[in-house]
Amino acid sequence: MPRLDPASVKALTFDVFGTVVDWRASIIREGEAFAKPRGLSVDWAAFADRWRAMYQPAMEEVRSGKRGWTKLDDLHRESLGKIVAEFGIKGVMAGDLDDLNRAWHRLDPWADAVPGLTRLKRKYVLATLSNGNVALLVNMAKRAGLPWDAILGAEVTRFYKPQPGCYLGTAAMLGLKPDECALVAAHNNDLAVASGLGFKTVFVPRQEHGPGQTKDLTAERDWDVVARDFFDLADQLGC
C-alpha cells in the first residue's frame, strides 16, 4: 500500500523525458535513420548523450535571465548545430538538421507508458509537467498515443524546471493546490523540488541513460509512492 491516500490527489503530472519516453534509444534510432541515406558514420549513442548534456546549460541561460524566453525546440536546434560541428559531420543542409531536431517530437514511450497512463486516466487528470514545448509534446503524444488531458509545464508557464513557477503554474492552471497534484518522475532531484513546493511525489526508476547509468536507479528519499513502472503505479493507486 502506498503511504499516499490515492483519493487526496486529483492530478498526476509527469516529467516526460526519461520518465515517459526513452529519449536516448529514440535519438539513436532517429540518428541512424538520418545517417543511412547520407552515408554518414556517427556514434549516435555518444551523439545522443552529448545532445542531452547540452540541455541543462541551454535552459540555464533562460532560467538565469541571460536570454529571454526560448522554447526547447529552439534550444535543441542551437545545440544540434554545435554538435554536428563537434562530430565533424559535414555537408548536411540546415533544413535536414531542422528535421533531425524534430526527432525529439518522435521519441518512443517506455512499453508500460501508454497502457499504464490509459488506466491512470480513468481516475486522474493526467498532465505533462515537462520542459518540452507544447508542439513537441503534442506531436509526441499524437504519434505515440499518450493520452494526456493537458499539455502543461515550461512553455505555458514560461519557467523551466526546477524553477518553482513551472510546478506551481502548472498546478494553478489545473485549478488545484500543489498537494492535490503528484509529480511522477524518474529523477530524484525533480521530485525533491516538487516536494518542497507541496506536491506529492511518485518515483519510477528508468534506465534512460543506457547501460552506463549510475544515478536515479533507486529512490533516494521516502517518496510518497515508489513504483516499478506505470502498471505498478496504477495498481498502487487502485486504477
Place this chain on the structure above:
Amino acid sequence: MPRLDPASVKALTFDVFGTVVDWRASIIREGEAFAKPRGLSVDWAAFADRWRAMYQPAMEEVRSGKRGWTKLDDLHRESLGKIVAEFGIKGVMAGDLDDLNRAWHRLDPWADAVPGLTRLKRKYVLATLSNGNVALLVNMAKRAGLPWDAILGAEVTRFYKPQPGCYLGTAAMLGLKPDECALVAAHNNDLAVASGLGFKTVFVPRQEHGPGQTKDLTAERDWDVVARDFFDLADQLGC
C-alpha cells in the same frame, strides 16, 4: 467538396462555448439542480442569458488593460455574485456559489461533438482556442469525453479573443503557421478575426442562444468550410 484542401491544414482549433458545448441548456440544468434542494424559484433561462451577457464586458476589462490577467473562472464568479443579487436570490453561502460557478466546467457537448471530434482526431491535431481557462476546459473534457490533443487559447497566451495574440499564440504553441490551422466556430465574428490573421475558417451553426436566437444562424461570409455539424465536417475533410 470544401474549398479548403484538407491536407493543407494540420490542426483544427475550436471555439468551445456554443460551438462544442451547449452552455445555455447546461447552465439551466445546473441552475435547476442548484435551486431544487434550496427551494429557490428562479428563471434559469433568463439567469443563464444574463450570466453570458456579462462575459464580454468582464473580459473587456482585461483586454483593455484596466485590470491584470484574470482567468475566466474568476470573471464568472464575480459576475455570479452580481446576478444573484439582481435576481433577488438570498441566503446562499459563498461556497455554494463557488460550486454553482463550476457549472461552466460541467457543460454538455452537442450530440455530434464527441463522436465527430473522435473522427477528426485521427487526422488532425485538435486544440481548444477558447476564452475558457485551462481547468475549466480540462474538467469539461474529462466529464464529457472531449478528446483534445491540447488545451490552448486564452489562459496559456494571456490574451482573450478577439485579441490577435490568442489566435497567433495558439498557432505558435502548436509549432504551426496560422494558415496550417483552421478555427472551427459557430460565430461569424470569431471567424472574421481568425481569417484576418491567416487562419482557415470552418463555420458550424449552433442554436446556442435557444429559440430566440437571431444571429449566427447562417454563414455570413464564404468561409473555407461550412458544415452542418461535426459529422458533416468530418465527412467534408475525409475523416
